[in-house]
Amino acid sequence: MTRTPQGSQWKTLDKDLNRISQMEMATAYVSRPLVAPGIALAFIVIAALAGAIMFGHSSFNLVIVAAAAFGAYMAINIGANDVANNMGPAVGANALTMGGAIMIAALFESAGALLAGGDVVSTISKGIIDPAAVNSSTTFIWAMMAALISSALWVNLATWIGAPVSTTHSVVGGVMGAGIAAAGLGAVNWASMSMIAASWVISPVLGGAIAAFFLALIKAKIIYQDDKIAAARHWVPILIGVMAGVFSAYLALKGLKRIIKIDMGTALLIGAAFGALAYVITAPLIKRQSEGMENRNKSVKVLFGIPLVFSAALLSFAHGANDVANAVGPLAAIVHATEFGDVATKVAIPTWVMVIGAFGISFGLFLFGPKLIRMVGSQITKLNPMRAYCVALSAAITVIIASWLGLPVSSTHIAVGAVFGVGFYREWHMERRLRQPNAKVGTVKKIAPEERRRRKLVRRSHFMTIAAAWVITVPAAAAMSAAIFMILNAFVS
Numbered sequence: 188m189t190r191t192p193q194g195s196q197w198k199t200l201d202k203d204l205n206r207i208s209q210m211e212m213a214t215a216y217v218s219r220p221l222v223a224p225g226i227a228l229a230f231i232v233i234a235a236l237a238g239a240i241m242f243g244h245s246s247f248n249l250v251i252v253a254a255a256a257f258g259a260y261m262a263i264n265i266g267a268n269d270v271a272n273n274m275g276p277a278v279g280a281n282a283l284t285m286g287g288a289i290m291i292a293a294l295f296e297s298a299g300a301l302l303a304g305g306d307v308v309s310t311i312s313k314g315i316i317d318p319a320a321v322n323s324s325t326t327f328i329w330a331m332m333a334a335l336i337s338s339a340l341w342v343n344l345a346t347w348i349g350a351p352v353s354t355t356h357s358v359v360g361g362v363m364g365a366g367i368a369a370a371g372l373g374a375v376n377w378a379s380m381s382m383i384a385a386s387w388v389i390s391p392v393l394g395g396a397i398a399a400f401f402l403a404l405i406k407a408k409i410i411y412q413d414d415k416i417a418a419a420r421h422w423v424p425i426l427i428g429v430m431a432g433v434f435s436a437y438l439a440l441k442g443l444k445r446i447i448k449i450d451m452g453t454a455l456l457i458g459a460a461f462g463a464l465a466y467v468i469t470a471p472l473i474k475r476q477s478e479g480m481e482n483r484n485k486s487v488k489v490l491f492g493i494p495l496v497f498s499a500a501l502l503s504f505a506h507g508a509n510d511v512a513n514a515v516g517p518l519a520a521i522v523h524a525t526e527f528g529d530v531a532t533k534v535a536i537p538t539w540v541m542v543i544g545a546f547g548i549s550f551g552l553f554l555f556g557p558k559l560i561r562m563v564g565s566q567i568t569k570l571n572p573m574r575a576y577c578v579a580l581s582a583a584i585t586v587i588i589a590s591w592l593g594l595p596v597s598s599t600h601i602a603v604g605a606v607f608g609v610g611f612y613r614e615w616h617m618e619r620r621l622r623q624p625n626a627k628v629g630t631v632k633k634i635a636p637e638e639r640r641r642r643k644l645v646r647r648s649h650f651m652t653i654a655a656a657w658v659i660t661v662p663a664a665a666a667m668s669a670a671i672f673m674i675l676n677a678f679v680s
Contacts, residue, residue: 223554227263230550234259234543241539250525254332255543258518261339262547263554265354265514268346270296270552271559272582272602273502276575279564282495285557291496292503292556293549299507300545315359315383316366320374327530328521329675330369334361335517337668341660346555349562349649350656353597354513359383360664362517368669369676380661382594387657390600393588395608398581401426402609405573406616415487416477423490424470430494430580432462434501437583440590451591491572498579506598507548512536515544563603567653568610568645581605603653610645617644 238255239248274288283291321327338357345352359380366374405426412418436458439449449457473490480486515536523534564570570578582602589596 227550227554230263230547231256231259234547237539237543241537250328250332251522254335254518254521255540257332257335257339258515258540259543259547261335261342261517262511262514262544263551264339264342264346265510266296266548266551266553267555268342268351268551268559269354269510269599270503270506270548270556271351271563272599273499273506273579274556275560275563275565276570276578276602276606277495277499277564278560279570280492280495280572280575282492282572282575283499285560288499288560289553289556291500292552295500295503296507296548296552297545299504299509300511300548301541302508315363315376315379317370317374317376320370321366321530324524324528324530325679326369326676328524329679330362330365330672331517331520331524333365333368333668333672333675334358335521336671337361337364337664338513340667341664345656345660346559348652348656349558350653351559351563351599351603352656352660353599354510355597355599356383356387356657356660357664358513358516360661361668363661364665364668365672367665368672383661386589386594386596387600389594390585390589390596391604391607391657393596394581394585394601394604395611397584398577398605398608399612401577401580402574402612403616405577409487410484410573415482415484416480419487419490420474420477423473423487424466426576426580427469427473427494428462428466430498430576430583431465432458433580433583433587434458434498435461437587438501438505440587454587488572491576495572495576495579498576498583502579502582507545510598511541511544511548514547515540518543562649563606566646567603567606567649568613570606570609574609574613577609578602578605581608600657607645607650614644 235252235256238251241251270292274283274292277283278285278288321330338354338361341357341360342352342354363375363380405422408422409415409418436454439457440451440454476490477486480489519534519536519540522537522540524530564575582598582605585601585605586596586598
């Protein structure tokens with residue numbers, strides 16, 4: 188015979204159940220921040236086990252296991268930091284949700300890495316270290332290990348403080364620092380380093396200038412026209428054609444090198460053909476889409492939404508094809524030196540190494556990417572589809588110009604510089620309009636200095652943090668790498 192609780196017993200039971208529920212909620216709240224690091228750690232362990240299985244016959248097995256683990260760690264950090272540059276503008280402009288951006292980026296980053304990531308990779312990044320200076324395979328292995336660890340740690344720190352930095356420059360700094368520790372200052376190719384240092388300024392300035400130019404063009408030709416819809420029907424297909432042409436040339440030049448080698452002239456011809464085709468296809472589509480739209484800016488913004496999504500996907504594909512080498516380059520070098528016992532300037536990338544890089548970037552994006560995506564997309568300056576379109580187009584154009592000039596630019600610096608360029612152009616444009624006399628009274632409206640500061644459209648705190656992180660990336664990664672190399676060398680000697 189069972190007894191049902193009576194009066195006060197129900198109250199006691201409710202209190203106990205409430206305490207249990209609160210304990211469960213508290214436990215879930217405390218454990219939630221540990222989920223992402225736990226999954227990342229599991230992936231790193233799996234990568235290390237893959238290294239042990241794929242290279243189990245070697246007496247240097249523990250070295251390969253450690254290198255595979257740190258390669259996976261570096262790939263996760265690239266996904267967390269670098270991919271935000273491609274997806275941030277689209278998310279900030281509300282053309283993509285955060286979930287949609289992560290899904291598209293993970294798919295296209297992996298596809299770019301696996302399909303067009305390249306068969307070989309330079310072991311001494313950007314030719315900044317003389318291979319003859321580190322001709323001992325053991326010294327070379329520890330130098331690459333130090334470069335891998337230091338660059339991963341630096342990118343991790345930058346992500347934690349909310350600064351999008353160049354993973355390419357992090358690896359360059361890591362290789363330089365380990366090379367100096369191993370063979371002295373004379374081992375560094377200082378001419379190459381000066382070119383890289385120049386790119387710190389050239390990349391963001393060029394990206395910002397091109398983005399500002401296209402935003403000014405859109406404002407002049409569409410936004411400030413009396414009939415915005417008619418202007419959009421004429422100019423939006425042209426701009427989409429330009430975008431299609433630029434991205435076709437960009438992918439032909441940078442993203443398809445594993446399949447076929449294409450020179451600059453051929454890439455531009457391919458771009459011109461695809462651009463013309465895109466214009467012919469989109470002109471009637473834009474005309475049909477714009478029918479019945481109200482004559483206001485909000486209507487025009489809709490026309491840029493789908494092109495912006497395509498541009499983000501293509502940028503992710505090209506990024507995966509190019510920057511996966513930052514994660515797996517030192518790992519591939521260590522695998523080669525361990526297997527063959529020599530130092531090579533270029534080495535083949537084993538498939539299992541490329542898979543670690545591709546999946547690591549996707550895991551990093553999925554687990555830790557939203558923080559930097561929000562930073563680039565909405566916290567530096569406010570973006571809409573037209574402004575975000577200018578950022579994406581600028582990124583592709585700047586890379587093509589830099590390739591033509593032979594400049595070692597950073598995709599991170601270009602994309603973030605383009606976001607700053609859009610924001611600073613809007614500030615300048617607003618100030619210029621405020622200085623113009625009022626048509627009715629013929630005088631210039633006076634605004635207090637405090638109000639002018641409040642109206643700034645670019646957050647100066649983010650600007651200073653990001654600029655400082657860019658400047659110290661190479662020396663910071665180099666100092667960490669040199670220290671790690673000396674520790675590793677002392678440990679094994």
